Amino acid sequence: MKTLADLKKIREKAQEDMKLRGGNVRIKIVVGMGTSGIAMGAREVMKTFLEEIAARNLTDVLVTQTGEKGLSSMEPVVDLIEDGKTKVTYGNMNPDKVKKVVVEHIVNGRVVSDYVVATGN
Amino acid sequence: MQDISLHLLDIIENSVRADAKCVKVRVINNVTKNRLRIIVEDDGAGMDAHTLQKAQDPFYTSKEERVKKVGLGIPLFKQNAELVGGSFKMASEPGFGTVLTVDFPLDHIDRMPLGNLKDTLLGSIIGHPEVDFFIHLLYRDKAKELCFHFDTKAIREELGDIPLTYPDVIEYIDQSLFEGIQNTNMEDV
Numbered sequence: 001m002k003t004l005a006d007l008k009k010i011r012e013k014a015q016e017d018m019k020l021r022g023g024n025v026r027i028k029i030v031v032g033m034g035t036s037g038i039a040m041g042a043r044e045v046m047k048t049f050l051e052e053i054a055a056r057n058l059t060d061v062l063v064t065q066t067g068e069k070g071l072s073s074m075e076p077v078v079d080l081i082e083d084g085k086t087k088v089t090y091g092n093m094n095p096d097k098v099k100k101v102v103v104e105h106i107v108n109g110r111v112v113s114d115y116v117v118a119t120g121n
Numbered sequence: 122m123q124d125i126s127l128h129l130l131d132i133i134e135n136s137v138r139a140d141a142k143c144v145k146v147r148v149i150n151n152v153t154k155n156r157l158r159i160i161v162e163d164d165g166a167g168m169d170a171h172t173l174q175k176a177q178d179p180f181y182t183s184k185e186e187r188v189k190k191v192g193l194g195i196p197l198f199k200q201n202a203e204l205v206g207g208s209f210k211m212a213s214e215p216g217f218g219t220v221l222t223v224d225f226p227l228d229h230i231d232r233m234p235l236g237n238l239k240d241t242l243l244g245s246i247i248g249h250p251e252v253d254f255f256i257h258l259l260y261r262d263k264a265k266e267l268c269f270h271f272d273t274k275a276i277r278e279e280l281g282d283i284p285l286t287y288p289d290v291i292e293y294i295d296q297s298l299f300e301g302i303q304n305t306n307m308e309d310v
Contacts, residue, residue: 001300002293002296002297002300004275004276004279006293007276007279007280007290007293008279010280010283010287010289010290010293011279011280011281011283013289014280014283014287014289014290015283018283023282025284031244031248033130033131033134033244033248034131034134034194035131035192035193035194035197036193038122038127038130038131038134039122039127043127043130043237043240043241043244044240046240046244046248047240047243047244050243050244050247050286050291050295053286053288053291054288054289054291054292054295056288057288058288059287059288061286062284062286063247063248063286064248064249064250065134065137065244065245065248065249067134067138067184068184
């Protein structure tokens, strides 16, 4: 059974980690979680991002959910927001595409242009 | 939507968009009463009687910017419950919040499955670190009662400034929910 004592250990480890690296968030991922996004598989997209972050130990990435943004025909939709760079919106996402975006864009810094449906605001 | 937990995810998003600071989710699998009950309670903006009525209309949305005036989340959930003889109730008070109670008859052959409750809860909790989630799962039959509580406030207090998206924290929450869902017989409902 998981207990709060386990969290204490995680906190100690995380604090060490942050001392070494600083606690900055480098990339923010925003998954569109409106009704049509959910119906098209946004929950699996969110889950895959979380799995990949945990598996690759990405400590400088933040994932959040938001409502619909008027791109219903391209759901599930995901925004990648990086400090000092133009916002990139990926559309028609699925777990396989998420894995590719994590490797290419988040780890290696190359936008996966095949999946991009919009840039900027 | 293919399952109840996808509807639940949609309803939680409504609560968050209504600026809820705390969302309480209860799933009660009551074999004795042949009833699967979902309760979502938030302390968001709430709705007046007129808006509450309109929220169940598919051609109504609270989103001003939307060109096509549709809002299918609540109507679809209601329809899926009522189609199998279940019920859908919403109560709200402006300034205090909204409570939604949805009942499904457990043994109806056309009832949607509960689905992946874990991923719904995991996504909502981590995707909205500014919101406190209080999860309560309850299983009841003639012989026993099993329950699981999960409160993100306690976790956040323990973590201090460590974000919920920290890799080990994601795994911790995922594992906790997994155990809770198993211990209350909520998988394959």
